[in-house]
Every structure is written in structure tokens, then in C-alpha cells.
Amino acid sequence: MSNSIAYKSIPIPGNIPLTQRPKNAFAAPKVSLLDPFPRVQTTYLSWSGFRTSLSPVTGNLTAPKCNASVVTMENNASVTFPTRPSPAETCRTVMELCSEGTLCTLTEDGWPFGTGVEFALDVQGMPVLCFDPLSVQAQHVLVHKRCSLHAQLEQPGHRKAQCILMGTLSKPEDKILKQRLQVIWARRFGKEVHEDHLYVVSVEKVLQSQDLGEEGLWVDALEYSRATADPLRDCVAKIVKDMNDKHWEDIHRICNIYTDLDVEVEEASMVWIDRLGFDLRLLTRPQREILEVRIPFPREVTDEKDARSSLTYMAQLAWEVEKNYAPPEFERVKCIQN
Incomplete structure (x- = not known):
């Protein structure tokens, strides 16, 4: 070692x-x-x-x-x-420790639209989101599926680790997958949600930085999905x-x-x-x-x-x-x- x-x-x-x-x-x-x-x-x-x-x-x-x-x-x-x-492990740790972030979708005329959201993670680290099908975010997904999710981990001494996941936001259709996502959400937040309110971000790019103002490192999406969070995170x-x-x-x-x-x-x-x-x-x-x-x-x-x-x-x-x-x-x- x-x-x-x-x-x-x-x-x-x-x-x-x-x-x-x-x-x-x-x-x-x-x-x-x-x-x-x-x-x-x-x-x-x-x-x-x-x-x-x-x-x-x-x-x-x-x-x-x-x-x-x-x-x-x-x-x-x-x-x-x-x-x-590794940066991939750090990303998984940040995402595991965070439960809130900023989801950025695109409006019909192409403007970025950011809103605060809660999220959970599936076994591959893909963010699971919950919002009403009639919400603004859901309407944006009907036009532009591309999105980004920003999470920030507050550490002692004012250090703020950053992680930005970019990909496509979609609503799962498979019944078994919906049930699994419901279980993931219930374990994370202790409450049940309707299966039609669940969305998943398929991560394609990841940007990780140790703190505000520091240059970020790009992480391969496959490497991110295969990484595990640090065992000391909790x-x-x-x-x-x-x-x-x-x-x-x-x-x-x-x-x-x-x-x-x-x-x-x-x-x-x-x-x-x-x-x-x-x-x-x-x-x-x-x-x-x-x-x-x-x-x-x-x-x-x-x-x-x-x-x-x-x-x-x-x-x-x-x-x-x-x-x-x-x-x-x-x-x-x-x-x-x-």
C-alpha cells in the first residue's frame, strides 16, 4: 500500500x-x-x-x-x-451522502431551467427522481430529455465537494423496475410514492471537483457506475x-x-x-x-x-x-x- x-x-x-x-x-x-x-x-x-x-x-x-x-x-x-x-469513487461517495441537488432541464425554447430536487441512487449510481407527471420538469422531459444533476457535499472547513451528472431523464415503463425504484425511494426517504412519479437519469458524463473554484475532473460514465462509495462515508x-x-x-x-x-x-x-x-x-x-x-x-x-x-x-x-x-x-x- x-x-x-x-x-x-x-x-x-x-x-x-x-x-x-x-x-x-x-x-x-x-x-x-x-x-x-x-x-x-x-x-x-x-x-x-x-x-x-x-x-x-x-x-x-x-x-x-x-x-x-x-x-x-x-x-x-x-x-x-x-x-x-479515485474520482469515480469520490463521485459515488458524494452522491451517496447527498439526498438533494439541483436538476437542470431544458425548456421548450432551449433555456436551462434549474430546480431543487430530492434524489436516491440505484445500484449503479443512477439518480432516481420523484415529481408529478404534470410538473414543469416532467413537461420539459417530453421535449428535451437531456438534463444535469448537481450535488454538493458540505465538508468541515468550508470545503464543498462537487459532482455533476449529465445524461437523459426518462420515466421507466417496466413494471418490475418501477417496483424496485419504489423500494429504493422508500429506503432512502422512509415514504412511499406513486410509481408514475418516478424518473431515472441515465448518466452519460460525470464532472467531479474537490471544492468550489477548483478545476473539475471528467469521469467515465461506466467507471462511475462500477465504482463503490467509500466504506467510511457514514x-x-x-x-x-x-x-x-x-x-x-x-x-x-x-x-x-x-x-x-x-x-x-x-x-x-x-x-x-x-x-x-x-x-x-x-x-x-x-x-x-x-x-x-x-x-x-x-x-x-x-x-x-x-x-x-x-x-x-x-x-x-x-x-x-x-x-x-x-x-x-x-x-x-x-x-x-x-
Whole structure:
């Protein structure tokens, strides 16, 4: 299992770069980790390994750090290992966690018409919608079947993951399919609906982005339909809240030990966690910059208990390294710049 770190450097608007500041110009306005900010750059770093060692000069324990590295196999071919879920998996996770979105259909004269809707997903991730056959959306479908569905997932720290599904909207005719869709809707919203009120979006294109203002990635419709949502999706909010409220010292310690950013971190908070790792948001000083760091798990986790166990393990190792206690040896992790 590979491990890699995504490093996002986002200067606060209005700040002057350090190289252009006078010596007495380090004072900056108060910045909170919960403030929204623009993203301008992404750099990926990766683990060089987990093995720690004693310095021959100082006798102190050397902490595991993260840097850019490439693995070369015997046939001289570089191999990339995943450090975060694929865009298709991220799309399925966003759609699974959202139940409301904006449906955009076309009017008779070709104007886009957006309305808020509830939606559920079938086993292939196709959105299931419910509205009256006499509604405006239903009338639009009679003329133009093309549509788009936009969903947005609110994450801690003002991050908003986006997913746009484009395809054709139609009313199913098969009786058995209608019954299945009724069951899907009842499980999602706890209420029964008439079978004539159900519509399905046949997805043809998918656009996914990590946040507002970030460039989106196109996802193949077949890859989207075959992907699965992250196994931690239902417990993400609880884990993130617990870590930020009860274990903020561990977050700060993990950040100091598991990363090599060459900056002093004033605040650190967790914003997301999945089966392959977690994202931290950092406030640095004296630059007053906000960074986002991706820290991978030593191995893939499968559920909430497994994730909490890995976080405890990483926090314990970070504490031992910080205190210069000799930790047990770990297998060296080889990975590549992502």
C-alpha cells in the first residue's frame, strides 16, 4: 500500500509574499481555519518510509518524514500507487451522502431551467427522481430529455465537494423496475410514492471537483457506475468531529511528525477521512498561509473501528518519536509521486 501527501499552498488574499516584505511586515490579520479561501496550487508529496533511526551525531530519534519519491521496478518501469480514492469513487461517495441537488432541464425554447430536487441512487449510481407527471420538469422531459444533476457535499472547513451528472431523464415503463425504484425511494426517504412519479437519469458524463473554484475532473460514465462509495462515508462526520474536539493534540503531533513542510504550524484540523487516509487543514506562522495536507494511512482501512485504530496507532508512533523513545520497526513503504 502506497502513501502520499497532497500539499496545497493557498496564500491569504491581500498578503504580500515573504520575499517582498520589509522586515517589520510580518503582522497579518487574524485568520481562522474555518474561513473560506481560494485554492491556487497543488503539489503531491509521498512517504519515503516509516522506519525511524537514531542520529549518529545527536543520538536523537529521526522522525519519519514525507518527500517526493519514485519507485522503479526491476524492469525500470515506474508504478503509481493510489493515495486517495479515485474520482469515480469520490463521485459515488458524494452522491451517496447527498439526498438533494439541483436538476437542470431544458425548456421548450432551449433555456436551462434549474430546480431543487430530492434524489436516491440505484445500484449503479443512477439518480432516481420523484415529481408529478404534470410538473414543469416532467413537461420539459417530453421535449428535451437531456438534463444535469448537481450535488454538493458540505465538508468541515468550508470545503464543498462537487459532482455533476449529465445524461437523459426518462420515466421507466417496466413494471418490475418501477417496483424496485419504489423500494429504493422508500429506503432512502422512509415514504412511499406513486410509481408514475418516478424518473431515472441515465448518466452519460460525470464532472467531479474537490471544492468550489477548483478545476473539475471528467469521469467515465461506466467507471462511475462500477465504482463503490467509500466504506467510511457514514461515519466521516463523527470521526472528524471527535478528532477535532477531543484529539486535536494528536492531530497537531501527527502533522509535525508525518510531514516535512518546512513551515511552523499554528493550528491543524481534520477536514476529511476515507479508507486510504485523511486531509488536514493547517494555518502556518508567520506567513499566515492556509495549507491542506493529505496524509495516508499505513494500510487501507475498512470500517470506523479500523480507521480509529489506525489513527491511534499513528498518534502513538508520533508521540514516541516526539519523545525520542525508540518505536518498533516498521516495513519501509515505497511509493511514488502522485
